[in-house]
Amino acid sequence: MDPDSQLKVGFIGAGHMAFGIAKGILAGNVLPENVKVSAPSSRNLKRFQELGIAVTHSNQEVVCGSHVVFVAVKPHLVPLVLCEISQHVTDRHVIVSVAAGVTLATLEELLPENSAVVRLMPNLPCVAQEGALLFARGTDAKPEDGARLRSLLHHCGFVEEGPEAWIDVHTGLSGSGVAFVYLFAEALAEGAVKMGMPSALAQSVASQTVLGAGRLLRDSGKHPAQLRSEVCTPGGTTIYGLHALERGGVRASVMSAVESATERARELGRKPAAGNRK
Ligand SMILES: NC(=O)c1ccc[n+]([C@@H]2O[C@H](COP(=O)([O-])OP(=O)(O)OC[C@H]3O[C@@H](n4cnc5c(N)ncnc54)[C@H](OP(=O)(O)O)[C@@H]3O)[C@@H](O)[C@H]2O)c1
Structure with a gap:
C-alpha cells in the first residue's frame, strides 16, 4: 500500500496557500478523509469541505490527528499558533511552515526540543498544480521526512530541497x-x-x-x-x-x-x- 494513503495531513490556516497545497496533495495518494484543516472563521472552510476534507476551528485538533502539519497562517501569527499547539507536538510530527521570512531557528525555538521542522516556500500556481516549491529541513527533520514531503507535494508542481539560505532567493524568484x-x-x-x-x-x-x-x-x-x-x-x-x-x-x-x-x-x-x- 502507498505510504501516502495512510498519512494524516493537517493544515492550520485555510487561505490561498493551504488550499493550493491541499488540492495538490489530494491529486496524489492522500485520502480526503485523512486531511483536516482549521481556521478561526468559517469563511474559507467551505471549499475544503467540497474536496471532502474535514474542517474544525481547533488548531490543536488538527495537530493531534495528523502526522504532517502545514502551518499556513500569515507570518506574524506563526508565534501565536506555535505556542498554542506546542504541547501537542510529538516526535511523530513533521511541522511544515510556509510563512515567508519565518526562519527554521524561530520555528525550532517555538516548538519542543527535537521537533522535526521544515520551512517550505510554495507559490500561488500550486492551485493549478504548477507550483514551484523549495523546502529546507531543520536540525531534527530527517532525510526520510524530506523524501516523504517531496512525495506528498509531487502533484503541487516542481519540488526541490535546498539549504535555508536559498529560501529567500526562491521567494524573490518564484513566490514574488x-x-x-x-x-x-x-x-x-x-x-x-x-x-x-x-x-x-x-x-x-x-x-x-x-x-x-x-x-x-x-x-x-x-x-x-x-x-x-x-x-x-x-x-x-x-x-x-x-x-x-x-x-x-x-x-x-x-x-x-x-x-x-x-x-x-x-x-x-x-x-x-x-x-x-x-
Ligand atoms: N499567497 C502566496 O502567494 C504565498 C506564497 C508563499 C508563501 N505564502 C505564505 O503562506 C502563508 C499564508 O498565506 P495565504 O496567502 O494563504 O494567507 P490567507 O489567504 O490570508 O490565509 C490565512 C489563513 O490563516 C487563517 N488564520 C488566521 N489566524 C489563525 C489562527 N490563529 N489559527 C489558525 N488559522 C488562522 C485565516 O483564517 P480565516 O479563514 O478565518 O480568515 C486564513 O484561513 C503566509 O505566511 C504567507 O507568507 C503565501
Whole structure:
C-alpha cells in the first residue's frame, strides 16, 4: 500500500496557500478523509469541505490527528499558533511552515526540543498544480521526512530541497516572481490593445503566450537565450521588439526585482516574527 494513503495531513490556516497545497496533495495518494484543516472563521472552510476534507476551528485538533502539519497562517501569527499547539507536538510530527521570512531557528525555538521542522516556500500556481516549491529541513527533520514531503507535494508542481539560505532567493524568484510574470502578461496585452486588438482577446492571447512559452522552456530543457534566438529571424519582427525591451532596460529591471524581493524576504526574516507582514 502507498505510504501516502495512510498519512494524516493537517493544515492550520485555510487561505490561498493551504488550499493550493491541499488540492495538490489530494491529486496524489492522500485520502480526503485523512486531511483536516482549521481556521478561526468559517469563511474559507467551505471549499475544503467540497474536496471532502474535514474542517474544525481547533488548531490543536488538527495537530493531534495528523502526522504532517502545514502551518499556513500569515507570518506574524506563526508565534501565536506555535505556542498554542506546542504541547501537542510529538516526535511523530513533521511541522511544515510556509510563512515567508519565518526562519527554521524561530520555528525550532517555538516548538519542543527535537521537533522535526521544515520551512517550505510554495507559490500561488500550486492551485493549478504548477507550483514551484523549495523546502529546507531543520536540525531534527530527517532525510526520510524530506523524501516523504517531496512525495506528498509531487502533484503541487516542481519540488526541490535546498539549504535555508536559498529560501529567500526562491521567494524573490518564484513566490514574488509570479506577480512579475502577471505584470509582463498585462503589459503584453496592453500593447496589443494599443495596436487595436479587443481587450478580452488580447488577455487570452497574452496568458496563452506566457503559458506556452513557460511549458516549452520547462519541457525542452533549453536555455531561454537559445529559445529566444530560435524565434529571432534576422531583420524580423522579434528582434525589433527585443531591441525595444532592451532599450527599456527590462533585463536589469527584472534582475533588480528579484534582488529587491529577496532582500525584503531576508529583512522580514531578521525582524522578530511578531513584526512580519507579507
Ligand atoms: N499567497 C502566496 O502567494 C504565498 C506564497 C508563499 C508563501 N505564502 C505564505 O503562506 C502563508 C499564508 O498565506 P495565504 O496567502 O494563504 O494567507 P490567507 O489567504 O490570508 O490565509 C490565512 C489563513 O490563516 C487563517 N488564520 C488566521 N489566524 C489563525 C489562527 N490563529 N489559527 C489558525 N488559522 C488562522 C485565516 O483564517 P480565516 O479563514 O478565518 O480568515 C486564513 O484561513 C503566509 O505566511 C504567507 O507568507 C503565501
